[in-house]
Amino acid sequence: MEETRLMLAAAALNQTPMDWAGNLQNIHTAISEAKQNSTHILLLPELCITGYGCEDMFLSPWLSEMAFNQLLQIKEWCDGITVAVGLPVFLDKKVYNTACVIKHKEIIGFTAKQFLANDGVHYEPRWFTPWPAHEVQEFEFFGQKYKIGDIIYEEQGVKYAFEICEDAWRPNRPAERHMPKGVQLILNPSASHFALSKTDVRHRLVVEASKKYQCAYMYANLLGNEAGKMIYDGEVLVAQNGKLIRRNELLCFKDVDLECAEVCFSDKPVIEEVIEYLPPIDENTELVSALSLALFDYMRKSRSRGFVLSLSGGADSSLCAVAVAEMVRRGVESIGMEAFMNKALLFTEEEKAAIGQMPQQEALKAMVGKLLTCAYQGTVNSSNDTYTSAKELAESIGATFYKWTIDDEVVGYISKIEGALGRRLTWEQDDITLQNIQARVRAPGIWMLANIRYALLLATSNRSEASVGYATMDGDTAGSISPIAGIDKAFIRQFLIWAQQELGYTGLQYVNNLQPSAELRPSEEEQTDEKDLMPYEVLNQIERLAFHDRYSPEEVYDLLLEQNIAAPDLLKGWITKFYSLWSRNQWKRERYAPAFHLDDYNVDPRSWLRFPILSGGFKDELKRVQQK
Template sequence: MEETRLMLAAAALNQTPMDWDGNMQNIKDAVEEAKSNKAHLLLLPELCITGYGCEDMFLSPWLSEVAFEKLLQVKEWCDNITVAVGLPLFLDKKVYNTACVIKNKEIIGVTAKQFMANDGVHYEPRWFTPWPADVVQEFEKFGQTYRIGDIIYEEQGVKYAFEICEDAWRPNRPAERHMPKGVELILNPSASHFALSKTDVRHRLVVDASKKYRCAYVYANLLGNEAGRMTYDGEVLIAQNGKLIRRNELLCFKNVDMECAEVCFSKNPTIEDVIEYLPPIDENKEVIDALSLALFDYMRKSRSRGFVLSLSGGADSSLCAVAVAEMVRKGIESLGVVLFAAKTQMFPMKDVAYFESLPPEQAQKELVGRLLTCAYQGTVNSSDDTYNSAKGLADSIGAKFFNWTIDNEVRGYISKIEDVLQRPLTWEQDDLTLQNIQARVRAPGIWMLANINNALLMATSNRSEGSVGYATMDGDTAGGISPIAGIDKAFIRQLLIWMQQELGYEGLQYVNKLQPSAELRPSEDEQTDEKDLMPYEVLNQIERLAFHDRFAPHEVYNMLLEQQVAEPEMLKAWVTKFYTLWSRNQWKRERYAPSFHLDDYNIDPRSWLRFPILSGGFQTELAKINEA
C-alpha cells in the first residue's frame, strides 16, 4: 500500500453528568485545539456528551434525546476534521453506549459498545444493551437516517474501527475481527476509573494490542472526579506496532488535555517519535495525585466553598489536611495560580490578583488558608502530643486553625443519662457509651463551621476502620465527603512518612511519631487502635483475602497460619473478631459519607462491595475455625 500520514489527536475531558454547558464547552475547546494542530482525526472519551456517571438517568429516554440534540451541535463545529464523540442512544426501548463519527460536519456512522463492564464498581448491564458483532443497521432520528453497528470507517484510505473501553479487555475483543478486514487503526474512547497501578495494565493493553494487530492504537480516557466516587486519570495513549508514540501526564487539573501525533500508515510504517515508558510510578504519588484532583473536582462541582476538618492530630485527619494542601499545590502547578483560583469559583478578581502578586509558596499558603478550616476539639482524655501535632500541621500548611474543648458538653449529656438511670456511668460498665459520646459531641460544632463557611465537612474514616466498624456513627463519621475511606490504615501511615520525606510536609513530623489512638479512654489506659482491634497489617490481610480474593473464613485462617502471622489461638481470635465485627457493622458502611475509589477495591456498598445488613454473621464458618 502507498504511504499515508495522518495527524491523530486524542483528548481527555473533565466532564460532569448532565452538565450540558460545561461538557459541550470542553468538547468545543478540544475540537478547536485539534483543528489548530491540523489534526485529521480527533478521539474524545466514552459518553463525553452526557458524562459517564449518569447511572439510572440513562434509562430515561429524554436523556438520549437531549444528547443527540447536542451531538448535532457538535457536528457543526467539525468542519475539515473527523471527530469521534461518545453519547448514549435510545433505540427500540434499549439504550446503547455509542461513539459517533462526524466527518466534515456530517455524521457518517455510530458504533455501539459490544461488551459491558459488570465487575467491581461497574454496573453497565443495568443501563446498556450490548451490540452484536458484525451487525450494521439503520435508525432514524429527527427525520434523518444514520448507520449504527460494527462499522469499519475510512480516513484518507486508512481503515479504522472502535473498541469502546471494556471491548478491549475481553479475549474476543473487536480488534480480532477487524484486522482481517484491513483495519490499520483502532480508536478506544474510554471511561476507565483510577486505581493504584492500573495505568501500567492499561499501557500494556494498548501497546501490546498495537503490536499484536500491527496497527496504530489511540486511547482517550475521561479526566477528574466526574460524578462523586470515581476519579479518572485522563490517560491519552497513541501507539503503533508495539511502540509508544505519545502519552500525557496523568491526573492534571485541566478541563481538556490533548496529545497529537503524526502517524505513518504503510506496509512498513516509519515510526519516528518513540517514547520510552517509564517504570511504574510510586503508588504513594499516584494516590495523593488522585486524591488531590478528586477533592478539587468534588469541591467545585458541588459548588462548595472549601473544606472544614476536625483535626485530631492523628493519622487520618492529618492526611485529609495535607491532601487539601497538596490539592492547592498541584492545582497551581497544573493551571497557574490565576486559573486555579478562578476555577474554584470562590474568589473575586481582586483576590485573584492578590494571589498572583505573591511568591508561589506564600500564594499556596494563602489559598490553603481560604480553602481549609481546622479545629482541634480536645477533652480531658486528649494529649498534648495530639494537640501539638494538629496545630503544628495546620500552621505549616497555612490552614485556619481553631481550638476548643468539649468537656462541658460531654458532662452535660452524661449527667442527663445518669439522672434518667439514677446511677453513675462508669468505665467498667459503660465503656463504649462513654467513648462514643465524646466523638458524637464533636460533630455539632464542626458542622456549624461547615455550614457557616458553606464548605464540605470532611469525615476521616479509613477502610480498615470501616471494615470492622471502628468508628462512631454521627461522630467521626460525620461529614459530606469521606475522602480516605478507600485506603487502609497501614498504607496511610507509610504515605504520611513519604509525604514528609518526599514532598516536604514537615508538619507531619509530629503525627509520624505517634501511635494511632482514638484518645477516648482515660490516659492511664494507654489506648491504641491496634490494642482495641489487632495489628493493622493483619486486619488488612484478612480483609483482602476475604473480600477481594473471596476466600472462606477457614481458608483465610489457614493461609495466614501458613504464613506464621501469629500463634494459632491469637490468629483464631483475630479472624473471629474481624468477621464478627464486619457482619455487625454493615449498617455503618451503608451510612458513611461518599468516598473515593482509589485502590483496586473498596468496601463501599454503593460502589464495589455489597453485603447484607442482616446476616448469619459467619457463625457456622467461624465455628469450623475454632474447632480446628
C-alpha cells in the first residue's frame, strides 16, 4: 500500500458513574485537545460516557437512553476528527458494551464487546451480553438507523477495528480474524483495574500483539478512583510492529491525560521514535501512587472535607497518614498547587492565597494540616514508644494532632457490666472482652471529630488482619473507608522502611523500630501481633495459597512443609489457626468499610472473594492435616 500517515491520539479520562455533566466535560476536553493536535483518530476509554462502575444500573433501559443522548451531543463536537467513545446500548432487552465511532459529526457504527470479564473483581455477564463474532446488525434509536457488531472501519485507506478490554486477553481474540481482512490498526478502549505490577503484563500484551499481527495498536484506559473500590492507572499505549511508540505517566491527578503519536502505515512502515520500557516495576512506588490518587478521588467525589485518623503509632495507621501526605505531594507535583487546591473543594480563597505565598515544603505541610486530623487515644496499656511514634509522624508531615486518654470510658463500661453480672472481670477469664472494649471505646470520639469536620474517617485494618479477624468490630474497623484493607501486613512493614529511606518520611523511624502490637493487654505481657497469631509472612503465604491459588488445607500444608517454613507440628498449628479463624470471621469481612483493590487479589466479599458466613469451618480438612 502507499504510505499513509495518521495522527493518532488516546486519552485517559477520570470519570464517575452517572456523572453526566462531569463525564461529558472530560470527553469534550479530550476532543478539543486532540483537534488542537490535528488528530485523525481519537480513542477514549471503555464506557466513558456512563462510567464503567454503574453496576446494576446498566440493567435499567433509561441508563442507555441517557447515554445515547450524551452521545448525540458528543457527535456535534467531532467536526474534522474521528472519535471512538464507549457507552452501553440496550437492544432487544439485552445490554451491549460498545465503542461508537463518530467521523466528522456522523455516527458510523457501534462495535460490541465479544468477551466479558467474569473473574476476580469482574461481574460483566450480570449486565452485558457478549456479541457473536462476524455478526453485524442494524438497530433504530430515536428514529435513526445504526450498524452494530463486528465492524471494520476505514480512515484514509487504513483499515481499523476494535478489541474492547477483555477481548485482548483471550486466546481467540478478535485480532485473530481482523488481520486476514487487512486491518492495520487495532483500537482498545479499556477499563482495566489497577493491581501491583499489572502494567507490565498490559504493556507486553499490547506490544506483543502489535508484533504478532504486524499492525499498530492503540490502548486507552480509565484513570483514577472511578466508583469507590477500583482504581484505574490511566495507561495510554501506542505500539507498532513490536515497538512501543508512546506511553504516558501513570496514576496522574489530571481529569484528562492525552497522548498523540504520528503513525506511518505502509508495507514497510517507518517507525521514527521508540520508547524503551524498563521493568521491573517498583511495587512500593506503584502502591503509594495508586493509594494517594484513590484517596484524593474518593474525598473529592464524595464531597468530603478531608480525613480523620486514629493514629496509634503503629504500622497501619502510620501508612494511612503517609498516604494522605503523599496524596498532597503527588497531587501538587502532578497538576500544580493551585489546581490541586481547586480540585480538593475545601480550601477558601484566603487559604489558597496564603498557602501560595509559602515555601514549597511549608505549603505542603499546611495543606496536609487542612486535610488530615489525627488523634492518639491512649490507655494504661499504651506505651510511650507508640505515643512518640504517632506524635513525631504527625508533626513531620504537618497533620493536625490531638491526644487524649480513654481510661475513664473503659472503666465506666467495665463497671457497668461488673455490676450487671455481679462479678469482677479478669484477664484470666475475660481476655477478649477486656481487649475489645478498649478498641471500641476509641470509636465514638474519633467519629465525633470526623462528623464535626465533615471528613472521612480512615479505618486502619489490613488484609492480614481481615483474613483472621484480628480486628475489633466497631473499634479499629470503624470508618468511612478502609484504604489499606487490600494490603498484607508484611508488605506494609517493608513499605514503611522504604518510605522512610526513599521518600524522606523521617517521622517513620519510630514506628519502624516497633514490633506490631495491639497494646490492649497489660504491658508486662509484652503483647505482639505475631505472638497472638503467627509470623505475618507465614500468614500471608497460607492466605495466598488458599484463596488466590485455591489449594486445599492439606495441599497448603504439603507445599509449606516442602519449603521448610517450620517444624511439622508448628506448621500444623498455624494452618489450623488460620483456617479456623478465617471461617469464624467471615461476618467481619462482610462489615468492613469500603476498601481499595490494590493487589492481584483481596479478601473483600463484595469485590473479589465470596465465602459463606456459616460453614463447616474446614473441620474434616484440618483433621486430615493433623493426621499427616
